[in-house]
Amino acid sequence: MIVKDIIKPTVVCTAVALACVYALSHVQKITGPEIIKRIKEKQDTALNLVLPGFTIGEKRETTIDGKEFIYWEAEKKEGIAATRAYAFLAKSPGYAGDVDSMVGVDEKGTILGISIISQTETPGLGARCVEVAGQETLWDILKGRTPHTGTGEQVPFFQEQFKGLTLNSKINILKLGDWTSDKRESLLEKNGISALTGATITTTAVVRGVESGMMRLNRALEESAKEQPGGAR
Amino acid sequence: MEIKVFVTILLSTIFINNYVLSRMLGLCPFLGVSRKLDSAIGMGLAVIFVMSLTSFITYPIYKHVLVPNGIPYLVTIVFILVIAALVQLVEMVIKKISPALYHALGIFLPLITTNCAVLGVAVLNITSGFAEPGASMGLLKSVVQGFGGGIGFTLALIIMAGIRERLEIADIPENLRGVPITFITAGLLALAFFGFSGMKI
Amino acid sequence: MNYWKEFRKGIWERNPQLVVGLAFCPTLAVSTSVSNALWMTLAASFVLIWSNILISSVRKVVAKHLRIPIFITIIATFVTVVDLLLNAYRPDVYKSLGIFIPLIVVNCIILGRAEEFASKNGVLVSILDGLGMGIGFGLTLVVLAVAREILGANKLFGYTLIPGMKPAAAMIMAPGAFFALALMLWGMNAINARKKRK
Structure with a gap:
């Protein structure tokens, strides 16, 4: 049985x-x-994108507040002087899951570029954070021609606006519609970015992720400086 | 600090990312069991219980069995079998301990195995963090998320059942009766819940 | 056995979503863009057809009371195969479908066809049944996705339709999904009712 x-x-x-x-x-x-x-x-493509022209050093992994943190040190030689820069991975919960981005910053805390590596946001809303501006319409594709390329704006418009912002103060989220290159000046002045229309959660997620990533980068650099007192500069 | 995180997770799973009306999980039982308020409450309670228990069991399995052995890709097969076994076990236990409760919940339990909200919460627990950027979920947070998800499901189900009981006596165009009108109602509910989505906690 | 009939029934007369009323979760959640809908159709059909093949070929060996756990194991295996393949070769698709790939396991169509059809019929006819059901599932999904992507994002296949026009974002979100599917179901009921009267 x-x-x-x-x-x-x-x-x-x-x-x-x-x-x-x-x-x-x-x-x-x-x-x-x-x-x-x-x-x-x-990861490598994103690194080259956010730190153009830099020689990227080895990947470093530490734990800050019990959470994994990954960053890279990079250097660019211009004559005798060398510029240092850092790249780190930022992660934050968006509307439909984590948004992961690669962030490049220089020593003063100015963003050199960000690249969103993975996201699962809603198409047409949050997912526009990786969209490229000046995209051709379906009709153009059907007709076999590709206009709108004259403006040269083939960059992801949302990510582009992070370039040049400083992470030493808070990044302001403004609602000015989609980013275009003529808004750059006024946004840089306010240290702000223009939110994606209808996707404030995604925008906030990316910004907060970048900010808290910077905080962690500073902590990580302090700690590594402590560990090698000889190498401290 | 910790309390705040739990409140955030609860509010988020119940209102902002309601499993039925925003994430669109668990629609089959949402349509099937929302005809009567009594059965909706019964189903809701069963789902809350099973979702919390599933979170409590699947999270440690992933963290301490699958990941250390380098086989996280088996997660789907392991989770669905665990959930199926769990539902069976709960059914047997309830039958033995409290026949009254079994009568109230019993018929809903087998339905829960194929409720995607249950497998959904198990998968969400291991894939998406909450509250703080880069924070991993942790067992307690997972259970809270499972519990909140269950409550969110129940809330949607009860509201729906209340509306549908009244719709019974309404004069609805013939072809719209049944599932279509339920979806329109669900759409209106989702629109109402959509208002929570910009909420800052 | 009428092969053509078994193939055709899933597309219209027994359409999984519109007539039988199954698999609403993936239908609503994944129809945010046409490419998502197409990939979901491919993934679910792959699992459906292979599980139909395997289940119909072992149908005489499997004891009755062990049916369900064994079916679920087989389905979960194919879902994992799809999961791994997409993750390796189409990571963008893998990301945008998200948790709805593992959730193919609890897609009622697959277990439903295994239970109702494949466990009682031969391999060849089960393949046709799976193919028909997969096409029917995909058809509903894609039609819904086309409507939602055009209205909700002013796009089709990811390309802008009318430059500069603001789309109705609610169509992309959950409410729009519910409304659009309700309209489809209404239309289906109306067509069927009219046929019946004739």
């Missing part, structure tokens, strides 16, 4: 589960390295 009621079903179900997991482990063997490769590629 026990054999029939308990052991047999258990054995059958376990066998099925084992077979499935065995098959999956083979799929994982093929896809696993590919996944890791893609993540690294994406």
Whole structure:
């Protein structure tokens, strides 16, 4: 009775589960390295994007307040003088999940560029944070021509506006509609960015992520300076 | 500090990111069991219980079994089996301990296995953090998220059941009866809940 | 066995969402853009067809009371395969579908077809059944996505339609999804009612 009621079903179900997991482990063997490769590629592209022209040093990982923090040190040589800069990964919860971005800053805390690596925001609203401005319309594609390229605004307009802002003071979130290059001056003056229309949560998430990332970068740099007193500059 | 985080998670899962009306999870039971207020309450309680319990069990399994062994890709298969087994177990336990409760909740329990809100909360617990940027979820926060998700589901279900009981006597165009009018009502509810979405906590 | 009939039924007469009333969660949540809808259709159909094949080929060996756990295990396996493949080769799609990939496991269509059809019928006809149901599921999803993307984002396939026009953002959010699907269901009911009268 026990054999029939308990052991047999258990054995059958376990066998099925084992077979499935065995098959999956083979799929994982093929896809696993590919996944890791893609993540690294994406990170490298983002690094080069936010720190253009810099030689990027090794990836450093620390824990700040019990949370993982990843940053890079970078250097650019101009004649004898060398400029230092840092890049770090910022993460913050948006509307539909985490928004991860790569942020490049110089020694004074000015943003050199940001690049949103991954997001799961709503298409048409929050997902516009990675959208490229001056995009061609569907009709243009159908007709086979690509106008609107004359303005040269093929940059992701939301990310572009972070360039040149300082992280030493709070970044202000303003509602001025979509960013265009003629708004740059006035926004830089106010140290602010223009929020995405209808997606304030996403905008706030990116900004807060960048700000708290900067805080952590400062802490991480202090700590590493403490650890190597000889190397402190 | 910690209390504030829990309140944030609760408010967020109940109102701002309501599982049914904003994330659109668990719609099958939302449509199926919202005809009568009594059964809606019963189903809601069962879902709150199972979602909290699922969060309590799946999070440690992921954190302490799957990740250390390097097999996080098995998460889907493990979670769904755990949930199915859990629902069965809860059913048996309730049947033994409290027949009265079993009569109230019993028929809803098997339905819960395929309720995507339950698997949804288990997956959300391990993929998306809450409150502070970069914060990992932690067991207690997961359970709070499961509990809040269940309450949000119940809230939507009860409101819906209340409306549908009144809709019964309304004169609705024939082709709109049943599911279509329920979806229109749900849309109006979602519009109302949409108002919470800009809320700062 | 009428193969053509088994294939065709999922597309119209027994359309998973519009007639049977299953799988509303992925339909509403993923129809925010047409490309999301198409990828979701592909992913769900892949799981549906393969689980139909496997289940119909083991249907005579599996004991009755062990059916459900074994079916769920098989379905979850294929879902994980889809999950891994998308993550490796289309990470953008993987990100934008998000938790709705693992949630294919609890897509009622798949377990429903396994239980109702594949566990009682041969392999070939089960494939056709899965294919038809997959197309039917996808058709509803894509039509809904086209409507929502045009109205809610002023776009189609990610390209702007009318430059400078402000879209109705509510269509992209949950309320619009509910309204649009309600209209589709209404239309379907009206068509079927008219057919019946004739």
